[in-house]
Amino acid sequence: MHVLIEIFLVVQINDNYLKLKAGYLFPEISRRIKLFSEQNPEVNLIRLGIGDVTEPLPKACCKAMQIAIEEMGTKIGFHGYGPEQGYQWLRDAISKWDYQRRGCSITAEEIFVSDGSKCDSSNILDVLGKSNRIAVTDPVYPVYVDSNVMTGRTGEAGQDGQYEGLIYLPINAVNGFEAQIPKENVDLIYLCFPNNPTGAVASKSQLKKWVEYAKSNDAIILFDAAYEAFIQDDSLPHSIYEIDGASECAIEFRSFSKNAGFTGTRCAFTVIPQSLKGKTSEGQEIDLWSLWNRRQSTKFNGVSYIVQRGAEAVYSEEGKSQVKELVSFYMKNAEIIRAELMTAGFHVYGGQNAPYVWIKVPEDLDSWTFFDLLLNKANVVGTPGSGFGAAGEGYFRLSAFNSRDNVRAAMTRIKNL
Numbered sequence: 001m002h003v004l005i006e007i008f009l010v011v012q013i014n015d016n017y018l019k020l021k022a023g024y025l026f027p028e029i030s031r032r033i034k035l036f037s038e039q040n041p042e043v044n045l046i047r048l049g050i051g052d053v054t055e056p057l058p059k060a061c062c063k064a065m066q067i068a069i070e071e072m073g074t075k076i077g078f079h080g081y082g083p084e085q086g087y088q089w090l091r092d093a094i095s096k097w098d099y100q101r102r103g104c105s106i107t108a109e110e111i112f113v114s115d116g117s118k119c120d121s122s123n124i125l126d127v128l129g130k131s132n133r134i135a136v137t138d139p140v141y142p143v144y145v146d147s148n149v150m151t152g153r154t155g156e157a158g159q160d161g162q163y164e165g166l167i168y169l170p171i172n173a174v175n176g177f178e179a180q181i182p183k184e185n186v187d188l189i190y191l192c193f194p195n196n197p198t199g200a201v202a203s204k205s206q207l208k209k210w211v212e213y214a215k216s217n218d219a220i221i222l223f224d225a226a227y228e229a230f231i232q233d234d235s236l237p238h239s240i241y242e243i244d245g246a247s248e249c250a251i252e253f254r255s256f257s258k259n260a261g262f263t264g265t266r267c268a269f270t271v272i273p274q275s276l277k278g279k280t281s282e283g284q285e286i287d288l289w290s291l292w293n294r295r296q297s298t299k300f301n302g303v304s305y306i307v308q309r310g311a312e313a314v315y316s317e318e319g320k321s322q323v324k325e326l327v328s329f330y331m332k333n334a335e336i337i338r339a340e341l342m343t344a345g346f347h348v349y350g351g352q353n354a355p356y357v358w359i360k361v362p363e364d365l366d367s368w369t370f371f372d373l374l375l376n377k378a379n380v381v382g383t384p385g386s387g388f389g390a391a392g393e394g395y396f397r398l399s400a401f402n403s404r405d406n407v408r409a410a411m412t413r414i415k416n417l
Contacts, residue, residue, distance in 0.1 A: 016152045021161060025142050025387035026050055029371075036375055046410040048337075048398045049381040051196070051355065053261045055329060055403075057310070058322035061260060064313035068306040079305040084296045086113025086269065090308045093315040094269060098254065104241035110273050110289065112296055113303050113311075115266040117226050117253040121190075122147035123299075124222065124251065124270070127291040129281070132187035137179045138168040139197055139388030139395070141224065144190045160390040170391040171198060173360070177349065178202075181209055185217050191240075192224035194231060197388045197397040198358040199334075199350015201236050207243045214249035220276070220288075221250040226268075229259035229327050231353045247273035251288070258355065258401075260314050260323050267303050267311045330355045333400035333407045340411035341398075355400040358385070370396055378413040 029049055037045065056062075071077030085091070091108035099106035114120050122143055130153050136144050145163065148154050155164025162168055167186055171177045177200035179191065191210065193202040214221050223240040231238055240250045252271040256262035274289045303311075313319045334351040341348050341359055351357035361370040367384035374380045385395030400407070 014150070014152075016150050019149050019154070019156055019163070020146060021157055025383070028387070029381070029383065032372070032375065033381060043379050045375075045379050045381055046402065046406045046413070047381040048400075048402055048407070048410055049383045051258070051399045051401055052263050053258060053326075053330075053401050055261060055326055057261050057265065058314070058319055058326065060313040060316050060319035060322055061262075061310040064316075065306050065310040068309040072306065082302045082305055082308070084300050084302045085293065086111065086303065087305070087308050090312045091269075093312055094254075097315045097320075099239065099241060099271075102238060102242055104239055105247070106241055106271055106273065110271055111269050112272065112292065113267065113269045113308060114296075114300070115268065115303050116257070117224060117255040117268045117270075118143055120268065120270040121222065121224060121253050123295070124292070125151050125153070126295050126299075127288060128188065128220075128278070133167065133185065134165070134188045134190070135167040135169055135182050135186040136190045136389075137192070137195070138162075138170050138390060139385060139392030140190065141192055141196050142388065144222075145389075161386075162390055168389070168391070171195070171200060172391055173347070173349065178206060179210075181213050185219075187217075187219050189214065189219055189221045190224070191221055192226075194227040194354035195350075195356075196224075196227065196354075197356055197383065197385065197392065198395075199352070199354035199356040200358075201231065201233070201353045203235070204237050204243060207237060207240060207246075211240070211243045211246050211249060215245055218279075219249065220278070221246070223250050223252045225252055226255045227258060227354050228254070229323070230331060230355050232331065233353055236353060241271070241273075247275050249276070251276065256311050256314060259327060260311070260319075261326060262307075262311070265307055265310060267307050329404075330400045333402065333404065336404075336407055337398055337400060337411060340415060344415045351400065357398045357400065359396050359398065361385075361394055361396050367393055367396055373417070374414065378410075378417055380410045380413055 091111045094111050095106055095108040154166055157163050167182055169179045171179050177198050228238040240246045240252050255268040272289045272292050276288045277285050278288050279285055314323055334355055337357045338348050338351040347360035349358040361367055367386045371384040374382055383397040385392030
């Protein structure tokens with residue numbers, strides 16, 4: 001007698017995804033908005049939640065991209081695959097205007113053009129070992145945490161939402177929103193200044209302490225400077241590399257998304273100094289520049305020629321003037337939000353060197369309840385602080401990215417609650 005045994009092979013998934021808390025913050029916001037809009041189709045929502053820009057691209061960038069499109073339609077001007085690291089002329093412009101004019105000795109070869117800082121801050125884990133001890137601020141941009149969860153660098157999440165294996169550095173009103181140097185040794189440190197979501201900034205003296213800590217502990221700082229263009233205080237650093245020694249212990253992420261409105265166009269860059277070193281599992285020293293260069297050459301085909309020409313135009317005289325106008329427009333929005341909410345009796349933070357205003361919610365509400373209150377009663381969308389981490393509970397983020405009329409209308413609605 002023969003017995004037929006059927007074996008069903010099932011592809012195994014990455015179990016680390018199952019550790020993620022239910023719903024990434026922004027999709028959950030979108031889900032609630034969608035449900036509300038379906039039930040209230042006549043309501044005009046004002047969205048000050050997700051930090052997406054609303055104003056048109058700078059005309060200099062549009063003109064540059066139009067010229068590039070015309071070039072692509074000719075035999076002599078056509079471009080196929082470009083260099084994975086970015087075209088030399090864009091890297092030269094970034095090096096000159098974003099770094100060397102501020103006294104930072106960052107060369108064009110140390111700049112890698114990409115399609116977004118969100119991608120780069122996640123993909124950098126490809127070249128970093130899983131045994132590293134990782135510190136993040138709390139609240140924090142969720143991508144830093146979730147990308148570590150996805151790649152198996154954490155344990156499970158506790159009841160407070162914090163993951164085993166991560167070291168959390170609370171930033172709040174009590175400590176002046178200043179990230180405190182950890183007492184224990186860590187290997188990777190995520191810092192974002194001007195900060196998303198709190199709008200806090202870091203002074204040169206504060207960043208100097210982090211650089212000194214990183215160098216003395218052979219750690220690496222992953223520095224997100226996506227909002228540096230919004231800094232209004234001339235005494236504040238725009239780059240971690242304005243601090244002596246940072247090129248030996250820091251990677252910096254930058255973006256054209258917020259300063260020049262490239263959220264839908266996609267262009268950013270990451271700086272990895274050639275002097276930055278890591279160690280193999282056997283203790284051999286190796287430069288991270290070579291590893292990232294290999295990673296990009298293998299997994300990335302580069303940003304389109306047309307978009308890079310648009311990004312290059314940011315550094316033209318016309319482009320710099322138009323970007324300055326864009327930044328000033330959004331910062332005026334932030335000023336209005338701050339002033340109106342303070343008049344309404346809220347405790348307000350940020351919004352002076354960043355496009356985000358961080359507010360304390362009323363004592364009898366949690367941040368998601370306050371989200372629902374604004375959505376349903378004021379028809380205004382913000383972002384609950386708890387979505388950025390346990391220390392964000394009790395706070396709420398409003399974005400300055402919207403039209404002037406919408407910002408003023410949103411403040412009137414909130415004040416009328």
